[in-house]
Amino acid sequence: EIVLTQSPGTLSLSPGEGATLSCRASQSVSSSYLAWYQQKPGQAPRLLFYGASSRATGIPDRFSGSGSGTEFTLTISRLEPEDFAVYYCQQNGNLRLTFGGGTKVEIK
Amino acid sequence: EVQLVESGGGLVQPGRSLRLSCAASGFTFKDYAMHWVRQVPGKGLEWVSGINWNSANIAYADSVKGRFTISRDNAKNSLFLQINSLRVDDTALYYCAKDRLEQRDYFYGMDVWGQGTTVTVSS
Numbered sequence: 001e002i003v004l005t006q007s008p009g010t011l012s013l014s015p016g017e018g019a020t021l022s023c024r025a026s027q028s029v030s031s032s033y034l035a036w037y038q039q040k041p042g043q044a045p046r047l048l049f050y051g052a053s054s055r056a057t058g059i060p061d062r063f064s065g066s067g068s069g070t071e072f073t074l075t076i077s078r079l080e081p082e083d084f085a086v087y088y089c090q091q092n093g094n095l096r097l098t099f100g101g102g103t104k105v106e107i108k
Numbered sequence: 109e110v111q112l113v114e115s116g117g118g119l120v121q122p123g124r125s126l127r128l129s130c131a132a133s134g135f136t137f138k139d140y141a142m143h144w145v146r147q148v149p150g151k152g153l154e155w156v157s158g159i160n161w162n163s164a165n166i167a168y169a170d171s172v173k174g175r176f177t178i179s180r181d182n183a184k185n186s187l188f189l190q191i192n193s194l195r196v197d198d199t200a201l202y203y204c205a206k207d208r209l210e211q212r213d214y215f216y217g218m219d220v221w222g223q224g225t226t227v228t229v230s231s
Contacts, residue, residue, distance in 0.1 A: 001170060035217035037153070044221035045145075045153060050208055056219060088153055092215040095167035097143070097155035 002026055004089050004100035012108040019076040021103045023089035028069050033092045036065055036074050039102075040085045048087075049074070079105070110134035110220050112204045117225035124194055128225055130187040130204030138182035141165075141207035141215055144189045146200035147224075156202070157189065158215050165213055172198075194229045201226050 003026040011019055023034075031052040037045040047056040049065035052072055062077045076083055084107050089100040116128040130142070144156040157168045157178040166178055177190040187204055202225050205218035 033216070037218075039153075044203055044223055045218075046221070047208070047217060047219045050217040050219075090153075090155070090217065092217065095158065095165055095214060096169070097158060097167075097215060099145075099153040099155060102152045 001096060002029060002091055002093055002098055004091060004098055006087075006089060006100035006103045008103060009101070010104045010106060012106050013079055014108045015079050015081055017079055019079055019083075019105055021074040021076075021087055021105075023067070023072040023074070023100050025070040025072070025091060029072075029091045029093060031068050034067070034072050035090045035092075037088045037090065038083075038085045039088065045088065076105075081107075110206070112206065112220060112222035114202060114204045114222045114225035117202060117227045119228045119230065120194055121231050122194055122196060122229055126191045126194060126227060128189040128191065128202055128204075128227070130189075130222060132185045132187065132204075132206070135206070135220075136210070137180075137185040139210040141209075141212065142178075142180060142187045143205045143207065143215070143218055144176075144178060144187075145203045145205055145218070145221075146198075146227075147203070148200045154200075158207070159187070160207075160213055160215070161211050167215075191227070194227075196229050198227060199229045 034052040036049040039045040053065040141160040143158040204222040206220040208219045209216045
């Protein structure tokens with residue numbers, strides 16, 4: 001099973017600041033199979049990126065995804081109030097999906 | 109509108125069984141892989157199981173393999189999760205989710221999610 005480790009666990013930032021979230025895989029993951037999700041309290045997750053860097057429908061361009069192999073990054077260029085949430089990376093290799101433990105982006 | 113509505117959760121004793129359902133609408137259900145994902149309140153997401161569009165490929169998380177069975181009825185636009193030998197640590201909100209790409213053998217991420225159904229296992 002591929003284990004995804006997200007860091008940091010919590011990011012305390014102010015609106016307008018940039019955020020960099022990391023997702024590290026225990027073994028190489030094809031970029032085609034790496035996704036990012038956002039989850040707000042009381043809501044279901046929402047797909048942000050698939051294929052590591054392709055934005056899902058309706059995702060603003062202040063969000064960007066990058067990376068390959070075992071290191072992937074989600075970047076938010078300037079945090080808006082609605083961006084404070086928990087973010088999860090996910091991989092789907094060999095039909096077995098796994099999620100990272102999540103990074104909470106909270107208001108400082 | 110694309111929609112997934114889960115049902116079948118509830119309070120159940122350890123060792124008993126439960127069958128969760130997910131009713132899909134607004135898209136061609138038979139063409140998409142589907143998933144179950146669970147979340148313990150206050151904790152992270154855990155993928156439970158997935159089934160591709162034609163049921164040729166089915167996969168489970170190691171934590172549920174042998175106790176959970178995923179299935180689908182394409183004629184009724186429905187996804188199911190049969191849970192046997194329920195344990196206290198199966199307590200969670202169970203989400204149904206649609207895979208992103210159609211008519212694929214593998215899984216490509218989840219672009220539509222339901223609101224979940226809560227399973228509570230307690231004596």
